[in-house]
Amino acid sequence: RKEVEQDPGPFNVPEGATVAFNCTYSNSASQSFFWYRQDCRKEPKLLMSVYSSGNEDGRFTAQLNRASQYISLLIRDSKLSDSATYLCVVNISFQKLVFGTGTRLLVSP
Amino acid sequence: GAVVSQHPSWVICKSGTSVKIECRSLDFQATTMFWYRQFPKQSLMLMATSNEGSKATYEQGVEKDKFLINHASLTLSTLTVTSAHPEDSSFYICSAHGGRGGTDTQYFGPGTRLTVL
Numbered sequence: 001r002k003e004v005e006q007d008p009g010p011f012n013v014p015e016g017a018t019v020a021f022n023c024t025y026s027n028s029a030s031q032s033f034f035w036y037r038q039d040c041r042k043e044p045k046l047l048m049s050v051y052s053s054g055n056e057d058g059r060f061t062a063q064l065n066r067a068s069q070y071i072s073l074l075i076r077d078s079k080l081s082d083s084a085t086y087l088c089v090v091n092i093s094f095q096k097l098v099f100g101t102g103t104r105l106l107v108s109p
Numbered sequence: 110g111a112v113v114s115q116h117p118s119w120v121i122c123k124s125g126t127s128v129k130i131e132c133r134s135l136d137f138q139a140t141t142m143f144w145y146r147q148f149p150k151q152s153l154m155l156m157a158t159s160n161e162g163s164k165a166t167y168e169q170g171v172e173k174d175k176f177l178i179n180h181a182s183l184t185l186s187t188l189t190v191t192s193a194h195p196e197d198s199s200f201y202i203c204s205a206h207g208g209r210g211g212t213d214t215q216y217f218g219p220g221t222r223l224t225v226l
Contacts, residue, residue: 004152041200041216042219048215087153095141095206096158101150
């Protein structure tokens, strides 16, 4: 079983749509959780950290369910510029990040 | 946020040659840097953890004699791919731990695309 699993997509949505991505992780000792965004042939960039209480940053909302070992990302009012691959990332020990394979999002006009 | 640079951004080399990639933290000191590799349509895979002033820690399956890591200062780590072969062609990305973001934050370099002919 992969340490971090994501649906690879692609998710094709029109502008303005709401889209949700899910991610599961296998290591119950995982300490912190993140969503990164990666554009084609570029490095990943931190989108947001994920907390048990849930957190929101503008159009983006992240949730963590430790009991189910499940992380989600919700994007509201999708923009064309949101098209990218979204990486679920888990910190399983001191600074060791494990990346999911990513979920590809395509937002169309 | 903090800035991490990598050099070169891309390199094409012949099979059997060695390639050195530099990773620099530009505006903060990084006691720990990480080297990742990403093959097409796959996730980033951690290769090794580079600690300033000590030996790097390699992940299982990564040959330490092939991927030489040197972290000689608090702002520079280098990865040398020795005797590169076509299967080493990949996107190599470094990250540095530290900066103003706090202990949990890793800042990624822009990556180096290596093509071995």
